[in-house]
Amino acid sequence: xxxxxxxxxxxxxxxxxxxxxxxxxxVNFVFQTALEREVDQALDGSNILRFAFExxxxxxxxxxxxxxxxxxxxxxxxxxxxxxxxxxxLRLSDEDKKALYVSEGFTEDTTLLQTITENSRSFQxxxxxxxxxxxxxxxxxxxxxxxYLETMEDVTEVFEERAMGFKLYRQVTVVxxxxxxxxxxxxxxxxxxxxxxxxxxxxxxxxxxxxxxxxQVSNDELGRLTQDFNSMANVLxxxxxxxxxxxxxxxxxxxxxxxxxxxxxxxIIGYADLLRSRELDDEKHFLSSNYIYTEGKxxxxxSFRLLDIIVTKRxxxxxxxxxxxxxxxxxxxxxxxxxxxxxxxxxxxGTVYAEVNLIKSVLSNLVDNACKASSSxxxxxxxxxxVEGGYEFRVQDYGVGIPEEELQRVTEAFYMVDKSRSRxxxxxxxxxxxxVEILRLHxxxxxxxxxVDEGTCMSFVLPDKPDQPEKQEGCERHEEAEGPKPExxxxxxxxxxxxxxxx
Ligand code: ATP
Ligand code: MG
Numbered sequence: 001x002x003x004x005x006x007x008x009x010x011x012x013x014x015x016x017x018x019x020x021x022x023x024x025x026x027v028n029f030v031f032q033t034a035l036e037r038e039v040d041q042a043l044d045g046s047n048i049l050r051f052a053f054e055x056x057x058x059x060x061x062x063x064x065x066x067x068x069x070x071x072x073x074x075x076x077x078x079x080x081x082x083x084x085x086x087x088x089x090l091r092l093s094d095e096d097k098k099a100l101y102v103s104e105g106f107t108e109d110t111t112l113l114q115t116i117t118e119n120s121r122s123f124q125x126x127x128x129x130x131x132x133x134x135x136x137x138x139x140x141x142x143x144x145x146x147x148y149l150e151t152m153e154d155v156t157e158v159f160e161e162r163a164m165g166f167k168l169y170r171q172v173t174v175v176x177x178x179x180x181x182x183x184x185x186x187x188x189x190x191x192x193x194x195x196x197x198x199x200x201x202x203x204x205x206x207x208x209x210x211x212x213x214x215x216q217v218s219n220d221e222l223g224r225l226t227q228d229f230n231s232m233a234n235v236l237x238x239x240x241x242x243x244x245x246x247x248x249x250x251x252x253x254x255x256x257x258x259x260x261x262x263x264x265x266x267x268i269i270g271y272a273d274l275l276r277s278r279e280l281d282d283e284k285h286f287l288s289s290n291y292i293y294t295e296g297k298x299x300x301x302x303s304f305r306l307l308d309i310i311v312t313k314r315x316x317x318x319x320x321x322x323x324x325x326x327x328x329x330x331x332x333x334x335x336x337x338x339x340x341x342x343x344x345x346x347x348x349x350g351t352v353y354a355e356v357n358l359i360k361s362v363l364s365n366l367v368d369n370a371c372k373a374s375s376s377x378x379x380x381x382x383x384x385x386x387v388e389g390g391y392e393f394r395v396q397d398y399g400v401g402i403p404e405e406e407l408q409r410v411t412e413a414f415y416m417v418d419k420s421r422s423r424x425x426x427x428x429x430x431x432x433x434x435x436v437e438i439l440r441l442h443x444x445x446x447x448x449x450x451x452v453d454e455g456t457c458m459s460f461v462l463p464d465k466p467d468q469p470e471k472q473e474g475c476e477r478h479e480e481a482e483g484p485k486p487e488x489x490x491x492x493x494x495x496x497x498x499x500x501x502x503x
Contacts, residue, residue: 003195004188011184012177019173027165034158035125039134042153043121046136049090050149052079057142067143069100076101089133089152097148105129106152112137116148131156194222198229210237256414260302260428264295298426305430309413312358312437319353319442319466324384324391330360331367331382340376343367347384350391352462358438359462365431366395366458372425373399373456390461398455407448411436 001009053075060071076092080103092101097113105128112124116137123136133152140147194217201214213233216226271288274280280288328345335343352359363382370380374397381396402410402417409415414429416422422429432446439446439460450456 004185004192007188007192008181008184012181015180016173016177019169019176023166023169023173027162027169030165031158031162034161035134035155038153038155038158039123039125042134042136042151043123045153046121046138046149046151049079049088049151050138050140052082053092053140053147053149054142062143065144067145069094072145072147073101089154091148091150093148093150095146100147103152106150107133107135109135113148113150116150118146125155126152132159194218194226198222198226201229201233205233205236210240253413256429257306260414261299263423264299267295268292268299294426298423298428301426302428302430305428305434308361309430309434309437312434312441315441317355317358317441319355319463321351322354322356322359324348324350324352324393326356327359327363327393328382328384331363334364335367338371340378341371341374342377342379344379344381345383346381348386350384350386351464352391353464353466354442354462358441362435362438362460363393363395365435369431369458370395370397370399370456372422372427373397373401375399386464387461390463392459392461394457394459396455396457401452401454401456402448402450403452404450407450410448411446 056075056078057067057071060067060075062068062071072092072094076090080088080090080101082088089103089106090101091099091103091106091113093099093113097110107126107128109126112122112135115122116139118139118141121136121138123134126133126135132155134155135150135152137148137150140149194214197214197217201212204212210233213230214226216223216230218226268291271291275285275288275292324347328347332343332345367380367382374380378398381394383394383396385392385394400418406417410417411432412429413433416427416429436446442462444460444462447459448456449459
């Protein structure tokens with residue numbers, strides 16, 4: 001049953017009960033008051049009649065000073081016709097309660113007669129022949145006789161009025177209930193409107209329309225419920241959006257992973273098949289084996305990187321104070337074997353709070369990328385300086401650069417701007433994704449500024465105190481080229497970190 005109908009039904013039940021009980025008490029009260037008035041009048045009338053009887057008896061003939069039964073009958077007959085209207089109903093009984101005079105229509109019931117005593121006025125309400133009477137009884141003492149005088153007053157009208165009252169009240173109650181039901185229906189429809197709106201919103205959301213919001217039409221508890229529902233819907237929509245994004249990112253990751261696996265494996269299988277099915281001259285034999293080896297190495301490199309990312313995602317670090325110099329010395333050692341590019345290192349002495357091996361890995365990746373992007377003989381600058389809130393590391397190259405539209409994606413796993421170029425240098429597109437993960441562990445971010453054919457600057461800031469939030473200033477060259485650096489997510493590289501985190 002609908003909520004509105006329930007409210008309606010209960011309201012009608014309660015109102016019917018209230019009307020019924022109050023009506024019963026009201027009509028009954030009026031009836032009782034009228035009846036009491038009638039009783040008083042009947043008792044007064046009975047008293048007057050007694051005086052009239054006594055007066056008449058004094059003038060009646062007596063025998064030895066005692067009033068005779070015949071005289072009593074005569075007085076009774078006179079008193080009977082002496083009343084107003086159609087006369088009185090009365091009964092006169094002697095000392096033995098034997099009737100001496102009885103009006104026609106007087107009740108034969110002698111219950112009241114048995115209760116009459118001296119100096120008391122008795123009465124009872126009786127009914128006879130479909131009419132109601134007040135029967136009174138009183139003792140009359142006159143001329144050595146003790147008689148009982150009873151009267152009957154017709155009070156049918158009072159009872160009829162009560163019946164009329166009940167009937168009228170029933171009719172009024174029915175009409176009132178009808179009118180109340182209509183009014184209550186309209187009020188109920190108005191009051192339950194927020195519930196209907198909320199129910200519709202719930203159905204819409206259940207059907208997948210997560211953007212649907214319930215309209216707030218009141219400022220009461222239901223209005224607040226609507227507000228809360230909409231807040232919950234906002235959170236839900238956000239969470240679902242995030243989950244969908246996460247699912248999409250995972251799917252993209254798996255698709256990219258499968259693709260990255262397929263390319264080297266196809267080459268490996270092809271060259272392996274060539275080697276086993278044909279006799280090749282030494283040179284072709286070497287080239288084929290070499291291809292299998294390099295592609296195998298690429299696969300191995302990829303699996304290590306992937307493993308690193310997965311492990312890093314789950315890792316908790318305990319940053320230690322490290323001299324910044326440690327990292328620059330490591331880069332110099334690492335670079336020692338590189339004959340194609342020149343590494344220029346400049347740094348301010350400082351201390352950072354970091355996990356040494358992880359940050360070494362970040363810097364190695366960035367320098368490796370810078371070298372891969374630079375032409376033969378190009379310069380790669382690595383620098384470090386104290387900035388407000390920490391110590392900034394920067395890797396600058398003057399190589400191919402990254403197109404602006406690609407900046408958002410280079411930190412995604414497997415993403416390579418120029419796939420053939422990256423693959424030819426054993427790249428798997430995982431280095432920056434790993435860097436972002438490591439920096440996230442250090443509560444830091446990777447900032448990328450790049451101009452195509454001019455070069456790229458990648459930077460990040462590490463705290464110089466334990467648990468210190470990082471503050472990023474960015475690469476100077478970018479600031480010069482594009483004006484003041486915008487704060488927050490608009491900065492290149494930052495939003496890509498989120499994309500990489502989803503992997
Ligand atoms: P991996 O690091 O896994 O061996 P990779 O270097 O190709 O492979 P990332 O380090 O993640 O992968 O870099 C992703 C892509 O971003 C690269 O393929 C390259 O296209 C581009 N990129 C990264 N650093 C630079 C840079 N300094 N200059 C120009 N392009 C860059
Ligand atoms: Mg790389």
